[in-house]
């Protein structure tokens with residue numbers, strides 16, 4: 615009930631503030647930037663002075679369309695926008711993307727925004743698709759790009775950023791798979807017969823909050839100068855539910871309550887330029903907020919450690935050494 619009240623209050627009565635922190639001279643990667651929140655975040659980064667924004671997307675023709683639209687709207691010069699292919703359904707593609715990013719002159723912020731929601735059980739790589747896209751590939755990308763962010767931070771004597779677009783729905787994840795025997799959480803998540811697909815997106819967002827807390831603990835800002843945080847944009851009009859038949863009442867609710875993707879995108883841009891106090895934090899509507907639900911207290915810490923032990927093993931299998939960040 616409190617959750618519902620908070621939600622309606624947030625959607626109706628509050629709005630994330632207009633971003634004002636300068637992105638002057640910065641190079642930013644925004645994943646899933648051909649539509650929705652990612653596309654609007656690209657617009658904001660340019661308005662705030664970024665020198666280069668990379669639209670990372672799986673279909674480059676869609677990315678080019680978005681780039682043309684943004685160029686027409688903002689009047690930015692074509693060389694300020696690049697479209698790079700990034701398919702999060704393939705670990706090899708994620709690794710290839712991160713390898714390419716090593717060649718950038720600088721990398722100031724990664725807004726790891728690409729994500730999906732579905733009720734259908736499909737498999738990509740060695741997991742159900744939502745887990746591969748929202749969790750494993752997102753983690754792989756963030757870890758693989760971390761050294762480049764450290765390099766830029768040291769070179770320019772600044773803090774650089776990794777911001778993951780999480781969601782307030784992490785809080786309602788029931789995550790029954792956590793009751794799996796030791797070391798078998800991800801194995802259980804890929805079991806089609808046991809899959810609770812109505813809970814799957816929420817679980818993926820919970821695992822993102824764990825990931826951010828874990829990366830922050832592994833690499834303090836004082837050493838790396840890379841700030842890692844996650845944001846929650848509220849319910850927004852985007853294409854996220856394109857694969858889900860929502861029904862008349864949800865459609866009506868969306869019409870009344872959902873924010874525009876521009877309004878939601880302000881939270882991403884805030885996360886990508888926020889101060890060191892946001893390291894490892896969850897930032898709904900640009901405010902540091904103590905995570906709730908299954909993240910809470912000692913049980914939350916223990917669950918995070920169990921998830922991390924498995925996630926780390928998976929990432930190390932994909933790319934040995936990738937999680938050794940400092």
Ligand SMILES: NC(=O)c1ccc[n+]([C@@H]2O[C@H](COP(=O)([O-])OP(=O)(O)OC[C@H]3O[C@@H](n4cnc5c(N)ncnc54)[C@H](OP(=O)(O)O)[C@@H]3O)[C@@H](O)[C@H]2O)c1
Pocket residue numbers: 645646647648649650651652671672673676700701702703727728729730747779780781782846847848849850851852853854855
């Ligand atoms: N909309 C909301 O109410 C809301 C609320 C909280 C959090 N979020 C989060 O916000 C983020 C952005 O979503 P959105 O709402 O803007 O939805 P969206 O309009 O559907 O955008 C999602 C983006 O992610 C990309 N993507 C999905 N799967 C991918 C894959 N395997 N490889 C590469 N790119 C992939 C999509 O590419 P294609 O266009 O090629 O599919 C698209 O660019 C997501 O992480 C979502 O969970 C959204």
